[in-house]
Amino acid sequence: MAEVEFDPAAVTDEVSEGIGEIREASDLEELKALKSRYSGAGSAMARASRAIGSLSADRKKTAGQLIGKLRADFGRAYGLKEGQLQQEEEDRRLRAERVDMTLPVDRKPQGARHPLTRLMEDVEDFFVSMGWRIAQGPELEAEWYNFDALNFGPDHPARQMQDTFYVKGNQARDAAGFVGSNMVMRTHTSPDQARSLITRGVPLYVACTGRVFRTDELDATHTPVFHQCEAIAVDEHLTMADLKGVLDKLAAAMFGPEARTRLRPSYFPFTEPSAEMDLWFPDRKGGPGWIEWGGCGMVNPNVLRSAGVDPDKYSGFAFGVGMERTLLLRHDINDMHDLVEGDVRFSQQFEMGE
Amino acid sequence: MPMVDIDWLKEHVEVPGDLTYPQLAKDLVRVGLEEEEIHQSTVTGPIVVGYVVDALPEPQKNGKVINWCHVDVGDAYNAVDDDGKKVPRGIVCGAPNMAAGEKVVVTLPGAVLPGDFKIEPRKTYGHLSDGMCASERELGLGSDHNGIILLRQYGFTDQEYEALKPGDDAMALLHMDNPVLEINITPDRGYAFSYRGVAREFHHSTGAAYTDPVMELNKALPQAADRSDQAPIEVRIEDDNPIHGVPGCDRYYVRSVQGYQPGSATPSWMRRRLTRAGMRSISLPVDVTNYVMLDLGQPLHAYDADKIEGPIVVRRARQGERLTTLDGKDRELSTEDLLITDSPKGEAGSRILGLAGVMGGLYGEVTDQTRNILIESAHFDQVTIARSARRHKLPSEASKRFERGVDPQMQPAAAQMAARLLQEFGGARIDATPLDLDRTTPMPTIDFKPSEVARLTDLDTDRDRIVAILEDIGCEVDSGAGQVLSVRPPSWRPDLGEACDLVEEVARLVGYDRIPINIPSAKVTGEVGLTDRQLRKRWVADTLAEYGLTEVLDYPFVGRQDLTAFGYDPDQEEAVSVELANPMAADRPFLRRVLMLPLANTVARNLRRGNTNVSLYEIGYIFVRDPKAPAVPTLSGGTRPSDEQLAQLDAGLPEQRLHVAALLTGLAQDDGWLKDHRPVDWTDAVESARRVLDRVGAHYRLEQPEADQVPAQWHPGRTAQVVLDDGTPVGMVGELHPRVIAELGFPEHSSAFELDLDGIFDHLDFSPLQAKPISTFPPVRQDLAFTVPVSVTADQLASAIREAAGTSLESIELFDVFTGEQIGQDAKSLAFAVTFRAPDRTLTSEDSEALRSAIVEKASGLGAQLRA
Known part of the structure; x- marks a missing residue:
């Protein structure tokens, strides 16, 4: 077997030439071609490897070491360049994949809670945080709960048809006038004072949010169907000082830490003493000021008696605030129509923070 | 509501000289008289007194006669002639009462009258009119526009009239530049519907010295020695139909004045005050009754004594009686209406003079011929007057006061005041002898523990201060020995009936702002926080908003057109609807x-x-009328009804259930430029309904009725009923019927659901979910495609699979629904991906084969065949 020529200088030159070209390679394809040229079957390195077998034992060792070193050098250079080119190519590809991330993407239509129901939940949470319970009573109510139990006499002006929605009953159905069913759409959430006192007893700390009805035409500030929050607390030793404390806290919860309330003497059949409640509204358009916010007072002894509670032993306070009014003030809404008409644009702005 | 004029208020209370209307409003609101509005003067000057030097009538082609006048308006305002001398202004005036020598009110160029009427020099009828002589109406002082104001007839005394000089400020003279405060009176404070009452409240608020005019007038009443035994007229009160057992009239008081000079002028101050209170000056007798009413709060009525034939009978109307009231309206009377009648030809009570306390009739009124006058000063029942005023839609000044309660002890004083004024300004003689039919009873006393003030308000007020306050509001306080005061409220305070009423009086006079602030700690007993239902109601609302629906709050009112649009039979629906x-x-x-x-x-x-x-979606109550429901009883307040009565109240109320409904229209998916649009269909309704049901933890299924069982609102083939596990139906879901969609103008395939949340909540036990252990053994997945008759629902087949697979089933997912010729008519293919996993071991191939056969066998019960 003829000894194949083994020329260390030639193979070393070719490998270093190859390493030089690898360093200059501009893409992975060229790199692969260089790999097969300089380390493939026909390369000097391959030829030299084959030649080693025919070398003498002493030459074999040095030749093997040389080839091993050349292979390692070549492989290192190749790997380095391959990594570099792969990185460049990935960079190029990802740059090409760039999109306009500001394109609007709204696959599902935007939904929204009604701001009024959310407000009522906020109010409920306020009371729950103080350890109160939340009650709900019927919207179509017995006159006794809506009026008589609350110390409205049979001839009180509020009981007239111009304020109250009366409901036709079965018995009066064929008679003229239909009045006399003893049922009304509740004109306030106050009937829940009586219902709560009767069903829950004392001590009582209850708030009620809900719908109420009065025969007002819809305009910028009125709606025949609106919402109130009623609060009633009856216990031993409750006074108007406690009423003022809860009102101030609620005002701060709704209108910020600077908000507070003040009371003015007034009249409601179901409270005595009674007061109108004004809100100090720091964020009022046109400067901070007092704004009427609700009615309140100490629960009238006749209301307590109607519920079988001894007014000499127990006392309590009650107040009511309009939820629409609160929302209008808080969000600078100028027209009641927006609250009642159900236009999706109105509620959705509260979801989108516009 | 009443107007408050500081100038008038001064009559009864010492008003600070610099009191402004905003300050007055503040002072009054502190004690509970709320400001309605401060009416600002809308007039600006110069408006001055003018003396008519000459007035030359000039007939015009249009038939009108105008006066070309020269009016002296004082040196400051007079015109300047060619020689630089001040001369009267030339003014054209069309008023018929214009005459030389009169003193008139001249609005000069630059003045602005109500309605933004700007006065400027203008050419008219061939003259340059350099100002305008004004009528009452033009100045906003009243409604008279028959002529200009002649100050001679404006009720000034001779000396006052003499003193009026050309150029004097007429705005100040007629108080045109003053604002006036309108206040609101709460229903419990009828006494404040008067200067007497407002002045008292001003005193309470500010401490200003107050004199009760009624006390003063009472001192001037004729003494018994001055009276004869000849009453001015006989009066009978014959009330055969009292309301709530209360007689309609408990006091009828009459004073008589004679020799009144017809045509006597109302003094200017009275006229001005009436005008500023929003009333028109009519004649001295009428003006006097109105003035006394505004001042004291006692409505009066003046009759022409020569037309009244005694006795006067106060009685209820009889069935079928009619009355033409002063406003010219003919009214059918009710047997609840209280009447003032007289007795012509000795027939007692046969002629109606008026609707008591509301409005007079045409007969018996004072006219410009009247010389002898009967002044009626009566006390009528609040409820009687309120009902009559409402029944006849006649909220008169008198009825507004009677229905809030008039002091039953001031009738003599009011009549005295009116008689005095008629004497002073009308030359009348006062008959010293009154008629006084007095059936009033004294106010009952209240036992009052001063400690109640602190118990209800936390105000630290000592006993002496409490007694002083109660006496200041007019109470008689017996503060002798013992813990309890005996308090008799004043006659003008019928609202003071209980201890708490007196507490309010003390608290408001001490000041609500003095009450301390305390935050009570609620005694927590039993459960805390929101109830399970309240929480779930919120979850439902949030779930649907997150799903992409918008919450709304609709009025709950519906009509025939709504029912018809939805395909309901309106007659059937209305029979079970609350109306x-x-x-x-x-x-x-x-x-x-x-x-x-x-x-x-x-x-x-x-x-x-x-x-x-x-x-959109809404969560709200629906109302169901039960035509057999019992009547809701009439119960009175103030005592607790029995449990049985309370049950009756609720039994009669229509059922009110909390529902949630959603209506979906348009695109369910709308991603704009991505071009992946999908219109809403029944699947969106089903998915949103399922999310709600799953969120609240309902155990339910959808049951699809046969087409002929589907209600008319719904698509007969795309509607399912939501049924709870125990078979209770709790709602519907599906596509609306195409006719309904067309009727409403909605997009095709609009879909909806409505669920009875109360029904769903009723079947939840709200106990915490008991979790299943999570198996860590490997799953086995199998795809199973069945051919089934079209009548078999996916849910039925899935249920069969679930049942057959038992506890090894981990999940089941429908991944293909297919109909077509290969399968044949009346059949469809449903393909499920089913995953099995055992809790305790790895499933073997034998296991999964056994499950597969069990499923196939179970499914065959529904007519399902496994496809190859």
């Missing part, structure tokens, strides 16, 4: 039985406004 006696809109008198109806109107409104992809 309002006085609806806002006559065509929507019913309360909703389903939420979908009002919701559809809100969707339609959105669509009309150009909003797209409108999908």
Whole structure:
């Protein structure tokens, strides 16, 4: 077997030439071609490897070491360049994949809670945080709960048809006038004072949010169907000082830490003493000021008696605030129509923070 | 509501000289008289007194006669002639009462009158008119526009009239530049519907010295020695129909004045005060009765004594009686109406003079011929007057006061004051002898523990201060020995009946702002926080908003057109609907039985406004009328009804259930430039309903009725009933019927659901979910495609698979629904990906084969065949 020529200088030159070209390679394809040229079957390195077998034992060792070193050098250079080119190519590809991330993407239509129901939940949470319970009573109510139990006499002006929605009953159905069913759409959430006192007893700390009805035409500030929050607390030793404390806290919860309330003497059949409640509204358009916010007072002894509670032993306070009014003030809404008409644009702005 | 004029208020209380109207409003609101509005003067000057030097009538072609006048308006305002001398202004005046020598009110160029009427020099009828002589109406002082104001007839005394000089400020003279405060009176404070009452409250608020005019007048009443035994007229009170057992009239008092000079002028100050209170000056006798009413709060009526034939009978109207009231309206009277009548030809009570305390009739009124006058000063029952005023839609100044309560002890004083004024300004003689039919009873006393003030208000007020306050509001306080005061409220305070009423008086006079502030700690007993239902109601609302629907709050009113649009039989529906006696809109008198109806109107409104992809939901109450429900009893307040009575109250109320409904229209998916649009269909309704049901933890299934069982609102083939596990139906879901969709103008395939949340909540036990262990053994997945008859629902087949697979089933997912020729008519293919996993071991191939055969066998019961 003829000894194949083994020329260390030639193979070393070719490998270093190859390493030089690898360093200059501009893409992975060229790199692969260089790999097969300089380390493939026909390369000097391959030829030299084959030649080693025919070398003498002493030459074999040095030749093997040389080839091993050349292979390692070549492989290192190749790997380095391959990594570099792969990185460049990935960079190029990802740059090409760039999109306009500001394109609007709204696959599902935007939904929204009604701001009024959310407000009522906020109010409920306020009371729950103080350890109160939340009650709900019927919207179509017995006159006794809506009026008589609350110390409205049979001839009180509020009981007239111009304020109250009366409901036709079965018995009066064929008679003229239909009045006399003893049922009304509740004109306030106050009937829940009586219902709560009767069903829950004392001590009582209850708030009620809900719908109420009065025969007002819809305009910028009125709606025949609106919402109130009623609060009633009856216990031993409750006074108007406690009423003022809860009102101030609620005002701060709704209108910020600077908000507070003040009371003015007034009249409601179901409270005595009674007061109108004004809100100090720091964020009022046109400067901070007092704004009427609700009615309140100490629960009238006749209301307590109607519920079988001894007014000499127990006392309590009650107040009511309009939820629409609160929302209008808080969000600078100028027209009641927006609250009642159900236009999706109105509620959705509260979801989108516009 | 009443006007408060500081100038008038001064009569009864010492008003600070620099009191402004805003300050007055503040002072009054502190004690509970709320400001309605401060009416600002809308007039600006110069407006001055003018002396008419000459007035030359000039007939015009149009038949009118105008006067070309020269009016002296004082040196400051007079015109300047060619020689630089001050001369009277030339003014054209069309008023018929214009005459030389009169003193008139001249509005000069630069003045602005009500209605933004600017006075400027103007050419008219061939002259340059350099100002205007004004009528009452033009100045906003009243309604008289028959001529200009002649100050000679404006009620000034001779000396006052003499003193009026050309150029004097007429705005100040007539108080045109003053604002006036309008206040609101709460129903419990009828006494404040008068200067007497407002002045007292001003005193309470500020401490200013107050004199009760009634006390003063009472001192001037004729003494017994001056009276004869000849009453001015006989009066009978014959009330055969009292309301709530209260007689309609408990005091009827009459004074008589004679020799009144017809045509006597109302003094200017009285006229001005009436005008500023919003009343018109009519004649001295009428003006006097109005003036006394505004001042003291006692409505009076003046009769022509020569036309009245005694006795006067106060009685209720009889069936069929009619009366033409002063306003010219003929009215049918009710047997509850209280009347003042007299007795012509000795027939007692046969002629109606007026509706007591509300409005007089045409007969018996004072006229410009009247010389002898009877002044009626009576006390009528609040309820009687309130009902009559409402029945006849006559909220007169008198009825407003009587229905809030008039002091039953001031009738003599009021009549005295009126008689005095008629004497002073009308030359009348006062008859010293009154008629006084007095059946009033003294105010009952209240036992009052001063400690109640602290118990209810936390105000630290000592006993002496409390007694002083109660005496200041007019109470008689017996503060002798013992803990309890005996308090008799004043006659003008019928609202003071209980200890708490006195507490309010003390608290408001001490000041509500003095009450301390305390935050009470609620005694927590039993459960805390929101109830399970309240929480779930919120979850439902949030779930649907997150799903892409918008919450709305509709009015619950529906009408025939809504029922018809939804394919209901209106007659059937109305028979079980609650109906309002006085609806806002006559065509929507019913309360909703389903939420979908009002919701559809809100969707339609959105669509009309150009909003797209409108999908709305509402959570609210529906109302169901039970035609057999018992009557709701009439019970009175103040005592607790028995448990049985309370149960009757609730038994009569229509059922009110919390529902949630959603209506979906437009695109369910709308991603704009991504071009992946998908219109809403029944699947969106089903998915949103399922999310709600799953969120609250309901155990339910959908049951699809046969087409002929589907209600008319729904698509017969695309509707399912939501049924709880125990078979209770709790709602419907599906596509609306195409006819309903067309009727409402909604996009095709609009879909909806409505669920009875109360029904769902009723079947939840709200106990915490008991979790299943999570198996860590490997799953086995199998795809199973079945051919089934079309009548078999996916849910039925899935249930069969679940049942057969038992506890090894981990999940089941329908991944293909296919119909077509290969399968044949009346059949469809349903393909499920089923995953099995055992809790305790790895399933073997034998296991999964056994499960597969069990499923196939079970499915065959539904007519399902496994496809190869």
